[in-house]
Amino acid sequence: MSTEIMMALVMNLLPLLLTAVLVRSDQNMVPLKSFKIYENVTYVCIDIYKQPGLDHPLLQNHTIQMKSSVSKPELNNQFGKNKTYKNKMECPDGTVPILRSSKEYISNAQLFAKKYFHPLSGDSPGTHIAGVRSSNGPYRGVGAWFDGFPLNIERDQASYTQVYIGSGLNNQVNFIQTGYMTNPGVFGDGRLWTYGFWKGKDGKGCYNTACPGFVQVSRDVPIGKPADPEVPDWTRCSIHQDKGTGNWWLTQRISNEAYIDIGYWPKELFDLIGNGANMVGVGGAVQAARSGPSPPMGNGKFPNGDHKGSSLISNIEVLDSNYVQRKMNSFPIEQLLDSPKCYGLKMGKIPPLHVSKLGFFFNYGGPGGNSCGI
Ligand SMILES: *[C@@H]1O[C@H](CO)[C@@H](O)[C@H](O)[C@H]1NC(C)=O
Numbered sequence: 001m002s003t004e005i006m007m008a009l010v011m012n013l014l015p016l017l018l019t020a021v022l023v024r025s026d027q028n029m030v031p032l033k034s035f036k037i038y039e040n041v042t043y044v045c046i047d048i049y050k051q052p053g054l055d056h057p058l059l060q061n062h063t064i065q066m067k068s069s070v071s072k073p074e075l076n077n078q079f080g081k082n083k084t085y086k087n088k089m090e091c092p093d094g095t096v097p098i099l100r101s102s103k104e105y106i107s108n109a110q111l112f113a114k115k116y117f118h119p120l121s122g123d124s125p126g127t128h129i130a131g132v133r134s135s136n137g138p139y140r141g142v143g144a145w146f147d148g149f150p151l152n153i154e155r156d157q158a159s160y161t162q163v164y165i166g167s168g169l170n171n172q173v174n175f176i177q178t179g180y181m182t183n184p185g186v187f188g189d190g191r192l193w194t195y196g197f198w199k200g201k202d203g204k205g206c207y208n209t210a211c212p213g214f215v216q217v218s219r220d221v222p223i224g225k226p227a228d229p230e231v232p233d234w235t236r237c238s239i240h241q242d243k244g245t246g247n248w249w250l251t252q253r254i255s256n257e258a259y260i261d262i263g264y265w266p267k268e269l270f271d272l273i274g275n276g277a278n279m280v281g282v283g284g285a286v287q288a289a290r291s292g293p294s295p296p297m298g299n300g301k302f303p304n305g306d307h308k309g310s311s312l313i314s315n316i317e318v319l320d321s322n323y324v325q326r327k328m329n330s331f332p333i334e335q336l337l338d339s340p341k342c343y344g345l346k347m348g349k350i351p352p353l354h355v356s357k358l359g360f361f362f363n364y365g366g367p368g369g370n371s372c373g374i
Pocket residue numbers: 039040188189
């Protein structure tokens with residue numbers, strides 16, 4: 001081969017060689033894929049085995065459960081809306097979306113978790129509830145359909161719609177809850193967010209991924225995400241214990257979309273709910289500063305007897321001790337309403353024709369105000 005030909009070859013190959021080098025160095029530091037869905041709301045796709053949730057000391061030897069084993073009942077979509085997830089994310093295979101959280105968010109969330117009331121404690125100042133619960137466990141799960149409404153919530157206030165499970169023994173509690181929350185003090189905005197919250201063995205726990213514990217498994221739907229602002233989302237939220245592993249799964253379904261197993265809280269985190277939870281409940285809750293007014297709950301309107309007039313929670317179902325799905329009111333239930341001046345609760349009564357559609361349901365909510373009591 002002549003020198004000229006050699007040179008020509010090298011010159012021709014040069015761009016290729018350079019490209020190869022670039023690609024290699026690129027692979028060494030592949031930027032993590034991320035989704036910015038609003039200002040200050042970015043999800044980063046993190047290797048499922050390196051997610052921060054697994055940093056909990058009790059999860060040192062934890063094996064990730066990739067799929068929930070409980071079969072999911074197909075409920076009719078009685079609300080007729082064809083809604084799809086907006087801002088749909090899809091992390092690459094082997095990665096999961098984790099909210100990029102600021103130091104401020106982490107410390108706010110942890111502070112809030114400390115003063116957070118829970119459904120098993122007595123009263124805490126500024127907290128009001130409207131809902132139902134049943135304490136005839138062990139239960140293996142609870143789920144319900146509900147909607148979320150954008151509300152005006154001040155920085156020192158919070159408003160929730162939630163389903164929860166829990167057990168208490170002496171001064172100790174284990175519990176898990178999920179639903180919608182507006183909580184500017186934690187999220188730094190007045191948006192409606194889906195969320196999960198837990199408290200485990202040592203009395204510790206937190207929201208979403210603000211501390212280790214929750215194991216994210218879905219590649220598309222993270223625990224904790226702002227709802228679409230335009231349309232209230234009809235969402236089914238449920239928590240259930242996996243029969244095989246004892247882990248507590250968080251499942252969500254928005255309107256006609258498929259059920260999504262978002263992830264789970266591993267059984268290692270808990271010491272009182274290994275064989276089910278004593279108590280399950282569903283309802284609205286608000287929190288206010290000790291001296292300030294109480295925020296609105298639900299859609300801000302009192303139930304007026306028409307199931308469309310105020311916020312509705314429907315198809316409330318539990319998994320009994322044998323993992324059989326039953327209407328919650330096939331067990332004894334308590335109605336909870338501690339501030340009837342500001343909020344209301346109306347158990348569902350509609351013509352028999354519609355009974356099968358809404359299942360066991362109730363309306364709840366109200367405007368809040370200055371004289372709700374403490
Ligand atoms: C984003 O975060 C910064 C810093 O906390 C804040 O000043 C800003 O108002 C936030 N933006 C939105 C839209 O919430």
